[in-house]
Amino acid sequence: MRAPGGPEVAVGDVLLSVENVSLSFGGVKAVSDVSFDIRKGEIRAIIGPNGAGKTSMLNIINGFYHPQQGRINFKGETRARMRPHDAAHGGIARTFQNVALFRGMTALDNIMAGRTLKMHTNFFWQLLRYGPAMTEEVEHRRRVEEIIDFLKIQEIRRTPVGRLPYGLQKRVELGRALAMEPELLLLDEPMAGMNMEEKEDMSRFVLDVNDHYGTTIALIEHDMGVVMDLSDRVVVLDHGIKIADGTPNEVKSNQAVIDAYLGVAH
Amino acid sequence: MDLFYNIIIDPFAQMAQAPDLLAQTLWEGLVGGMLYALIALGFVLIFKASGVFNFAQGIMVVFAALTLVGLHTAGVPAFLALGLTIVVMFVLAWTIERVVLRPLVNQPDIILFMATFGITYFLIGFGEFVFGGDPKIMITEALYLPKGSITYKAFGGVVSLQRLDIVAVIVASIMVAGLGVFFSKTRIGRALRAVADSHSAALSVGISLDQIWVIVWFAAGLVALVTGIFWGARSDVSFALDVIALKALPVLILGGFTSIPGAIVGGLIIGIGEKLGEFYWGPLIGGGTDAWFAYVIALVFLLFRPQGLFGEKIIERV
Numbered sequence: 350m351r352a353p354g355g356p357e358v359a360v361g362d363v364l365l366s367v368e369n370v371s372l373s374f375g376g377v378k379a380v381s382d383v384s385f386d387i388r389k390g391e392i393r394a395i396i397g398p399n400g401a402g403k404t405s406m407l408n409i410i411n412g413f414y415h416p417q418q419g420r421i422n423f424k425g426e427t428r429a430r431m432r433p434h435d436a437a438h439g440g441i442a443r444t445f446q447n448v449a450l451f452r453g454m455t456a457l458d459n460i461m462a463g464r465t466l467k468m469h470t471n472f473f474w475q476l477l478r479y480g481p482a483m484t485e486e487v488e489h490r491r492r493v494e495e496i497i498d499f500l501k502i503q504e505i506r507r508t509p510v511g512r513l514p515y516g517l518q519k520r521v522e523l524g525r526a527l528a529m530e531p532e533l534l535l536l537d538e539p540m541a542g543m544n545m546e547e548k549e550d551m552s553r554f555v556l557d558v559n560d561h562y563g564t565t566i567a568l569i570e571h572d573m574g575v576v577m578d579l580s581d582r583v584v585v586l587d588h589g590i591k592i593a594d595g596t597p598n599e600v601k602s603n604q605a606v607i608d609a610y611l612g613v614a615h
Numbered sequence: 616m617d618l619f620y621n622i623i624i625d626p627f628a629q630m631a632q633a634p635d636l637l638a639q640t641l642w643e644g645l646v647g648g649m650l651y652a653l654i655a656l657g658f659v660l661i662f663k664a665s666g667v668f669n670f671a672q673g674i675m676v677v678f679a680a681l682t683l684v685g686l687h688t689a690g691v692p693a694f695l696a697l698g699l700t701i702v703v704m705f706v707l708a709w710t711i712e713r714v715v716l717r718p719l720v721n722q723p724d725i726i727l728f729m730a731t732f733g734i735t736y737f738l739i740g741f742g743e744f745v746f747g748g749d750p751k752i753m754i755t756e757a758l759y760l761p762k763g764s765i766t767y768k769a770f771g772g773v774v775s776l777q778r779l780d781i782v783a784v785i786v787a788s789i790m791v792a793g794l795g796v797f798f799s800k801t802r803i804g805r806a807l808r809a810v811a812d813s814h815s816a817a818l819s820v821g822i823s824l825d826q827i828w829v830i831v832w833f834a835a836g837l838v839a840l841v842t843g844i845f846w847g848a849r850s851d852v853s854f855a856l857d858v859i860a861l862k863a864l865p866v867l868i869l870g871g872f873t874s875i876p877g878a879i880v881g882g883l884i885i886g887i888g889e890k891l892g893e894f895y896w897g898p899l900i901g902g903g904t905d906a907w908f909a910y911v912i913a914l915v916f917l918l919f920r921p922q923g924l925f926g927e928k929i930i931e932r933v
Contacts (some may be wrong), residue, residue, distance in 0.1 A: 410820065
C-alpha cells in the first residue's frame with residue numbers, strides 16, 4: 350500500500366528516461382533541460398503550477414511534440430524523434446486533459462478502437478466477417494468486455510459517448526487506453542473537474558490498474574491530496590524547469606516546491 | 616380550381632392511365648438516382664473520415680474518366696488503361712495526403728474544406744494541361760460494356776431498359792454494399808470513423824492518420840472512377856461533368872452526410888423525384904425543372920429532418 354509517509358515500494362528498472370530535454374514554441378520555453386526517469390511498475394506523478402510544462406512533457410513522451418534538445422530513452426532504445434504512431438506501437442497509451450473521445454461512436458466502439466494495433470487479420474477477411482477475422486474479433490471483444498467490467502461501465506456500453514456525463518467519459522477514455530494493454534500509461538489530469546466521489550473512484554481505478562495489470566503509470570494531477578496518496582515518486586516542474594524530484598514526502602517538504610506553489614516574498 | 620386540378624389530380628390520372636410510361640419514368644429515375652448515389656458516396660466517404668465536405672469530388676470524377684479515356688486513345692489496351700487509372704487515383708490520393716492534408720493535421724474543418732477548393736482548381740488546370748479541354752467519348756465498347764436496350768411488353772405497353780443502365784445499377788449496388796460493410800465492420804472502418812471524431816485521440820491509440828487518409832481518398836477516387844465511367848457513357852467526358860457533382864448536394868442533405876445507406880436512399884429519392892417531376896409536373900410550368908427540382912425536394916425534407924434521413928443525431932451536451 351502506498352500511504353503518505355509510508356515506505357517507498359520497491360520498483361523495477363528504468364522503463365523510460367528523459368534526458369536534458371528542451372522544447373520551445375517560438376520564443377516561449379515550455380520545457381528547459383529537464384531530466385527524470387520512470388521505473389517499471391511505479392506510479393509517477395508530474396506536478397507543478399499552471400503553465401509549468403507538464404502537458405508538454407507528456408506530449409513529448411508520446412511523440413506529439415518533438416523536443417529541440419535532449420533524448421528520450423524508452424525500453425532501452427534512444428530516440429530523438431518518435432511519432433505518436435510509434436509510441437502507441439511501443440506500448441505507450443494516454444488520456445487527455447480535455448477528454449478526447451470519438452464522440453459519435455459508442456463506448457464499446459471507442460474501447461475497441463484501442464485494440465486497433467492488436468488486430469492483425471487480413472482486411473478482406475474482416476470485410477467478409479469470416480474465418481480468422483471472426484475468431485479474432487471475438488477474442489478482442491472478450492478483452493474489451495473485461496475492461497468494461499473492470500471499469501464498471503457495463504450499462505453504458507451502447508451509448509454514444511457524446512451523450513455521457515463528464516466523469517463517465519473520462520472512464521471510457523481510460524478504458525480505451527487500457528485496451529491497448531500499454532506498458533506505460535500517461536494520464537493527463539485524470540481527475541480534473543470531478544467531485545470528491547468521482548475522484549475517489551478514479552483513484553481506485555488508477556491503483557487497481559497499477560496492481561492488477563502491473564502497468565507503469567505517469568500522471569499529471571493538480572489535487573495534491575490525490576498525488577500524495579497515489580504516487581510512488583513525484584517530479585515537480587515550474588516554468589519548464591525541474592525544481593524537485595523524489596518521494597511525496599520529500600517533495601512536500603522541499604522549500605523550492607513550497608515557494609513555487611505559495612509564492613515567495615521578495 | 617383548374618390549377619388545383621392540374622397539380623393534384625391530373626398527374627396522377629396520367630400515371631394511372633399509362634402505367635407503362637410511369638414504369639419507364641421510374642426506371643430512368645432509378646438509374647439516375649443510383650448514379651447520384653454513387654457521387655454522393657464519394658462525398659460521404661471523405662466526410663465520414665475527416666469531417667470535411669470534399670469540394671473536389673466532382674472534378675475527381677472528371678479526372679478519373681479523362682485519365683482512362685486519355686490512356687486508351689494513347690494506345691493503351693482498355694483494361695490495362697483501367698488498371699493504370701486505378702494506380703493514378705492511388706498516386707493522387709497519396710499526393711493529396713502528403714502535400715495538402717499532412718501539413719493541416721489538427722486544423723479546423725473549414726481550413727481543410729478550403730484546401731479541397733485548391734485541389735479542385737489544381738485538378739482542372741492539370742487535367743486540361745495533360746488531356747486538353749475538348750469533350751471525349753467514353754470507351755464503353757473497349758470495356759465490353761453492353762449497349763442497346765431490352766424491350767419488355769408490360770403494363771399494357773412497352774418499357775425499354777438500356778443495357779448499360781442495368782449494368783450501372785448492378786455495379787453501383789455492389790460498390791455500395793461493399794463500402795457499407797467496410798465502414799461498419801472492419802478495423803480500418805472503425806479507425807476511419809475515429810479519425811473523423813478526433814485526430815489527437817486517434818493518434819494516441821496508434822491509428823496512423825497518413826495511412827487512413829490515403830485509404831479514404833483512394834476509395835473516393837475509385838468511386839469517382841466508376842461514376843466517371845457510367846456518367847461518361849451517358850453523356851460525354853468533359854469538364855462540364857463536374858457540375859453533376861453539385862447534384863450530390865441535395866442527395867447528401869437528404870441522406871445525411873455521414874450515412875452510406877442515406878446516400879443510396881437519398882440518391883434514389885432525388886433521382887426518381889426529379890424524373891417524375893420533370894415528366895408529370897414539368898409541362899405545367901413549361902419544363903426546365905431538372906436544374907432545380909432536386910433542391911426543392913431536399914428543402915422539403917430538411918424542414919422535417921434537419922439531420923437528414925439517416926444522419927447521425929446531433930449530440931451536444933451543454
